Amino acid sequence: MRIHHAAAAVTSAAMLAALTGCFGPSEVTTEPNKPAAKAADEAKAPAEKKAAKVAAVGDTITLTGHDEGLKVDATLKQWLDPAKSADQYIQPQDGKRWVAAQFELVNTGTAVYDDSPSNGTQVADADGQRFHSGYGEISAGPLMTSAAKVPPGDKVLGWIVYEVPKDSKITKVQFGLDSGFANQTGQWAVK
Structure with a gap:
């Protein structure tokens, strides 16, 4: 009996550690990747303090997940506000509208990206x-x-749809791996 209790305690401790975020601190990344040519130019230029660019539509942010080798280049390709329904029978609820983000997710890691984006x-x-x-x-x-x-x-x-209040001014879109539970989240500004 003692062996079973000890095994249960170890299993419970491991599950608790996973649920409480022992994978490391969370981070929201708003700076997009730099194109290779621009990164090379900046490396040659004298060191200056420049304001970081905030990711917007068309920009790519590299994100990592919990699994070793899980790395994805996430690009917010397009933003629609409002987004129109393709079906006359399925519409946003009264007082709401749809907005939509088109993401392209390129697996740049060594592990399979297996998720519900x-x-x-x-x-x-x-x-x-x-x-x-x-x-x-x-x-x-x-x-x-x-x-x-x-x-x-x-x-x-593909497109991801959100139902929001009609008078809501959407300013940011966020995306993270591991169904949003990865430590790193990308954030894009939208208008």
Whole structure:
């Protein structure tokens, strides 16, 4: 009996450690990757204090996950506000509208990217309210898959839809790996 209790205690301790974030501190990254040519030019230039650029539509942020070798270049390709429904019968609820982010996720690591991308994303408005992804077919194009299994070197592309209040001014889009539980989250400014 003592062996079973000891094993249960070790298992419980490991689960608690995982749930309390023992993977390291959380980080929100707002600075986009630099193109190779620009990075080389900056390396040659004298060291100056420059304001960091804030990622926007079209920019890529490299993100890592909990698994060794899990690394993805996430690009916010397009932003729609409002997003129009592709189905006359499925519409936003009264007093709300749809907005949508098109992400391209390129697996630049050595591990398979296996996740539901929409679980790891949210938008924020100017008042600080945050909204998770929802469901809605939009006329702009195909939705992001709900079960991405992307081998190294491959990519996935699709729209993620959010239902937000009609008067809400959305200013930020966030995306993270591991269904949003990775320590690193990318953030893009939108208008």
